[in-house]
Amino acid sequence: MRRRRRAELLLALPVRAVLGLAGCTPTGEVTSAAGRFADAVHRHDARGACALLADRARRSVEVTQSCAEVLAALHVQVGPPGEATVWGDRAQVRATPDTLFLARYTGGWRVTGAGCRPRGADLPYECEIGGP
């Protein structure tokens, strides 16, 4: 198992180096966007957190109330961003206790799913905001 993991790492390093040179692994930008979202949630700045949501995620919560009103009532927990995984224009950030999903747009990375928890192997996460 360890050998398999090592083989994957050895393969991933040059791949990520090449992709990184092409500007395709902006884990720093992703972590920064996730950090701003976590910070806004932590400060109960619902309006600021809503501004960092992707359109589809924001629309998914705006059924009868505004995004800021819904977020203020939800009490979503978003911890400091941990490990970030970026593939193309999509990213996943571990933010204990839950997980964030992000996508890259013209203005930068936006949150497509927050408060996401795994439902089992190969199944999509279940998210409090946005998600599948």
Next chain:
Amino acid sequence: MRRVLRDNGLGLAFGMLFLAAVAGQAVSGNADFNARQVADGGQPIGLAAYLTSSAFAVDVAENWQSEYLQFLLYIVATVWLVQRGSPESKPLDKVGTETDEEQKIGRYATSASPRWARVRGRRTAVYSHSLALVMGLLFVMSWGAQCVAGWAHFNSGQLGAFTDPVGWLSYVASPDFWNRSLQNWQSEFLAVGSMAVLSVYLRERGSPESKPVGAAHGVTGETG
């Protein structure tokens, strides 16, 4: 200039067809990619970004690898396998790697033979298989490119579907990787098999891929 064009018409024509087709694939692939991006809540990307994306790379590489595999197998298989009546086959009594005299190597080489066919030893051995070796190398490289680009594209899709990305070995064992590979392989094998058999009975006047129009169905290895 005119003579150069005529003498290299096959290579030049297919080189230009390749460029035109890959340009068309880039434009239509970009439009298709963007349609799916919008449907998935993502953002459309420009042509330049698409050309450097894993989506474009995997679509290109999966076709390249299957073409090089097709030619590699055909080059090697036709050493040992024959098809009675097919111009794609050599004569039935010449199965195998043939004699040095038939292959014009070593002391049977002519003054016009390539140097590596004349010198014998390791260089002649390598040169004797250089076509299959290069085709094999191109196959391995393009299949490897398909594997890496396919992995990146698959994981981007996984994250877009709010699912965990997978490791490289998991991707190599995944249906996505094998479906991409096998769907291309099956079409290549069908085309080669069809060509070997149909050319026994059907003709194209003037084509070296066909027997002469009046050649008997049973004649093997003759081209016109």
